[in-house]
Amino acid sequence: MDELVLKEQIVDEAAMSRRAFLRGTGLLLGFALTGASTESVFAAPASRVVENEVTGTFAPNGFIRINPTGAVILVIPMIEMGQGVYTSLSMLLAEELEVNLDQIQVQHAPANHALYVNSIIGIQNTGGSASVRAFWTPLRQAGAVGRHLLIAAAAKRWNVDPATCRAKDGVVFDASGSKHLTYGALAKAAAKLPMPPTANVKLKDRKDFNLIGTRAKRVDSAIKVDGRALYGIDTRLPDMKVAAVAISPVLGGKAKTVDEKAALAVKGVRQVVNIDEAVAVVADHMGAANKGLQAAAITWDHGPNVKVSNADIVKQLEEESKKPGAVARNVGDVGKALAEATQRVEAIYQVPFLAHAAMEPMNCTVHLQKDRCDIWVGTQAPTITQSQVAELTGLPKDAIKIHNHLIGGGFGRRLEADGTVLAVKIAKHVDGPVKVIWSREEDIQHDMYRPYYLDRLSAGLDAAGKPVAWTHRIAGSSVMARYYPPYVKDGLDPDAVEAAAEPPYALPNIHVDFVRVEPPGVRTSWWRGVGPTHNVFVVESFLDELAHAAKQDPVAYRKGLLGHNPRVLAVLSLAAEKAGWGSPLPARHGRGISVQFAYGSYTSQVAEVEVASDGSVKVKRIVCAIDCGMYVNPDTIEAQVQGGTLFGLTAALHGSITFKDGRVEQSNFDSYLPMRIDEVPAVETHLIESIEAPGGIGEASTSIVSAAVANAIFAATGRRLRSLPFDTDSLK
Amino acid sequence: MAFTLKINGTPHEVDVDGDTPLLWVLRDVLGMTGTKFGCGQALCGACTVHVDGAMTRSCITTVDSVGESEITTIEAIAQTPQGAALQKAWLELEVVQCGYCQSGQIMSAAALLKYTPKPTDDDIDAAMSGNVCRCGTYQRIRAAIKHAAGV
Numbered sequence: 001m002d003e004l005v006l007k008e009q010i011v012d013e014a015a016m017s018r019r020a021f022l023r024g025t026g027l028l029l030g031f032a033l034t035g036a037s038t039e040s041v042f043a044a045p046a047s048r049v050v051e052n053e054v055t056g057t058f059a060p061n062g063f064i065r066i067n068p069t070g071a072v073i074l075v076i077p078m079i080e081m082g083q084g085v086y087t088s089l090s091m092l093l094a095e096e097l098e099v100n101l102d103q104i105q106v107q108h109a110p111a112n113h114a115l116y117v118n119s120i121i122g123i124q125n126t127g128g129s130a131s132v133r134a135f136w137t138p139l140r141q142a143g144a145v146g147r148h149l150l151i152a153a154a155a156k157r158w159n160v161d162p163a164t165c166r167a168k169d170g171v172v173f174d175a176s177g178s179k180h181l182t183y184g185a186l187a188k189a190a191a192k193l194p195m196p197p198t199a200n201v202k203l204k205d206r207k208d209f210n211l212i213g214t215r216a217k218r219v220d221s222a223i224k225v226d227g228r229a230l231y232g233i234d235t236r237l238p239d240m241k242v243a244a245v246a247i248s249p250v251l252g253g254k255a256k257t258v259d260e261k262a263a264l265a266v267k268g269v270r271q272v273v274n275i276d277e278a279v280a281v282v283a284d285h286m287g288a289a290n291k292g293l294q295a296a297a298i299t300w301d302h303g304p305n306v307k308v309s310n311a312d313i314v315k316q317l318e319e320e321s322k323k324p325g326a327v328a329r330n331v332g333d334v335g336k337a338l339a340e341a342t343q344r345v346e347a348i349y350q351v352p353f354l355a356h357a358a359m360e361p362m363n364c365t366v367h368l369q370k371d372r373c374d375i376w377v378g379t380q381a382p383t384i385t386q387s388q389v390a391e392l393t394g395l396p397k398d399a400i401k402i403h404n405h406l407i408g409g410g411f412g413r414r415l416e417a418d419g420t421v422l423a424v425k426i427a428k429h430v431d432g433p434v435k436v437i438w439s440r441e442e443d444i445q446h447d448m449y450r451p452y453y454l455d456r457l458s459a460g461l462d463a464a465g466k467p468v469a470w471t472h473r474i475a476g477s478s479v480m481a482r483y484y485p486p487y488v489k490d491g492l493d494p495d496a497v498e499a500a501a502e503p504p505y506a507l508p509n510i511h512v513d514f515v516r517v518e519p520p521g522v523r524t525s526w527w528r529g530v531g532p533t534h535n536v537f538v539v540e541s542f543l544d545e546l547a548h549a550a551k552q553d554p555v556a557y558r559k560g561l562l563g564h565n566p567r568v569l570a571v572l573s574l575a576a577e578k579a580g581w582g583s584p585l586p587a588r589h590g591r592g593i594s595v596q597f598a599y600g601s602y603t604s605q606v607a608e609v610e611v612a613s614d615g616s617v618k619v620k621r622i623v624c625a626i627d628c629g630m631y632v633n634p635d636t637i638e639a640q641v642q643g644g645t646l647f648g649l650t651a652a653l654h655g656s657i658t659f660k661d662g663r664v665e666q667s668n669f670d671s672y673l674p675m676r677i678d679e680v681p682a683v684e685t686h687l688i689e690s691i692e693a694p695g696g697i698g699e700a701s702t703s704i705v706s707a708a709v710a711n712a713i714f715a716a717t718g719r720r721l722r723s724l725p726f727d728t729d730s731l732k
Numbered sequence: 733m734a735f736t737l738k739i740n741g742t743p744h745e746v747d748v749d750g751d752t753p754l755l756w757v758l759r760d761v762l763g764m765t766g767t768k769f770g771c772g773q774a775l776c777g778a779c780t781v782h783v784d785g786a787m788t789r790s791c792i793t794t795v796d797s798v799g800e801s802e803i804t805t806i807e808a809i810a811q812t813p814q815g816a817a818l819q820k821a822w823l824e825l826e827v828v829q830c831g832y833c834q835s836g837q838i839m840s841a842a843a844l845l846k847y848t849p850k851p852t853d854d855d856i857d858a859a860m861s862g863n864v865c866r867c868g869t870y871q872r873i874r875a876a877i878k879h880a881a882g883v
Contacts, residue, residue, distance in 0.1 A: 642871050
């Protein structure tokens, strides 16, 4: 059913040309005469947001709203989940609108495909490191059009040529500078002027940027250091109840027995809702709800997936990966080149299922009424969520009101609407608003996991050690086939092979294919770094194996294959230089390098590790060189490199979700280990100045780090680790 | 059962079972949502508050164990010199990303600085390794604690 909704949505999108989207997003802006709010909506009580919407004043029809009191409200189309998008996208708008960041208020955009679609993704989704890339031009155009209209309104009032006026810090000045009017004073008049054609509105030259390229302060920091920031889990509404939930521990199971009487005997418990796939205990507060859920002593009919185990899943992958798959790339004649090669290298790599384990556990607040359904949630996919709730409730899409929130860590988890769908199923039985919160255990055990992949590779080297043949077969679940089915053509999932189909190296004969293998009883989904997170580990580790087989230095070997690729070569050289590549290290210490082109950005990392005699791996230093084209905020980039690196490193060192008897074996932060402050290496960022189009940054470091560390472990120990997380026992 | 809790200098009457975790009394009964739920098992530190100045995980602290103690939450930590210095340092060094764990991080750091005004890296590791940040802001957390402490 979920697939059907998505398919329909994509058909709708196909009916509108991409050109129309861009024109629309570039020009749509409205000057709504809303009441003055001195506080950004994402730190205001949820009830105020509702009230505004009900009265019709919280219905932005574009990116910019300026009210007569002078408040400048920027509606940000993508959701903030830590990546700094509220700041970077505000900077794009503010640069051209000519306002300071501290003059603006930021609002979450509502679900609205026509206004807020991400042109790269094709849906109003926040993901794929695509926000700055997609909105770089439209938001600057929206700001420029706003500035143009405000200047025109002032010029008209003064009866002067608009070309003689200028705008700065939210004020329009005449030629002499003696007359000035604030944007607030001009808002009403500007709203009545005709829209100028985009071609008539010139965007600033890079040399004239005041904000873009600076370390502007994050717009969301102040409310995040004193507890004011509101996440979905902080939603509070009049007469709201809260609910604890237990989901069938085996996918497809149903509740068998529920001791409702015992649950209802707990003080503060109001109701027990049994929807078969899950049981919710509704109460006045979560303390009572959790206690009631314990008292309910639920037993389960586990259903058909009760025998699912990791061992069987891996066995299935091993078998299926022996068969040819959908061809992602085939250049030259790999068979002939392999047969003629001087040396042959073969390897199998494996990466595990991974949970997202964002700090804010899954939660959703629903108020389902006869003719509308209000949803308070932090979502990366508001329009998909809206469609799925419409399908579930039978209400029209525009009756589904998505009140988006700051997300306490997304990492791809909130691209899925399953948490909202479950909450709506529960809310169908509850009179009034109900907030459903998953325990950490439910969150980890009912995640939608990064797929387990098994990769088979072979390469042939010529007498000089150059790779004359390269084959790579990827076997695993296809997230794309479920989530965006039209993007999968002839069985080829472009995400599953991203950064594997086109490695940056000169490979004259290459064959890459994908075998889709869906594990039973396991839901898979997007995880920070998507396809490249798995593929860069495999490709960059295997390339290192080839350098070793060719008896060459890993950096020199790569350089020899990158002559045609100057931007990759530049980041590789910079990372190696800054890391002191080649300088001596003590025994059991090693450096490893990796390089990637993904998300529109070029990245290279050098990891330095120490492997103790007990096998434990200490990552001491990570040096990252990055070329992401023109950049918006270098401080945000450094933050994303630091955090993204740790996200990938956590998985490489600790991350694994395993199944036994149909159940996930891990449950909380004591069995699905996060990296903690005492494990953290120093992460250095070196940014290359560039005038190329902007690239994405939120995932680049996550996908590149595990190969750098694996290669460093090899350098330190001579042991090649081809599976994640690293098996440190093998390093003793 | 009725309890009177002293929170941020103000008494609050609540009527809940004695085994109710302090976290849910703060968040759901009193509407103080700055203190966050992360794991429910004292494994992540998102729910950290101070009880008589000591770092305390409110998700496993039952309301009947608090008694007359003074509870301080993120909403009032700015009123302590350590809290104010840390919040300022957090802003100057742009520590936050998603921000969800940062209430707990700042509460743990404030307790650290109260008893160890000039912490070493080892002190920071010891005091802060109970607080998880999935965005990976640790490098800046360490720098901000040192900045606030003037070390």
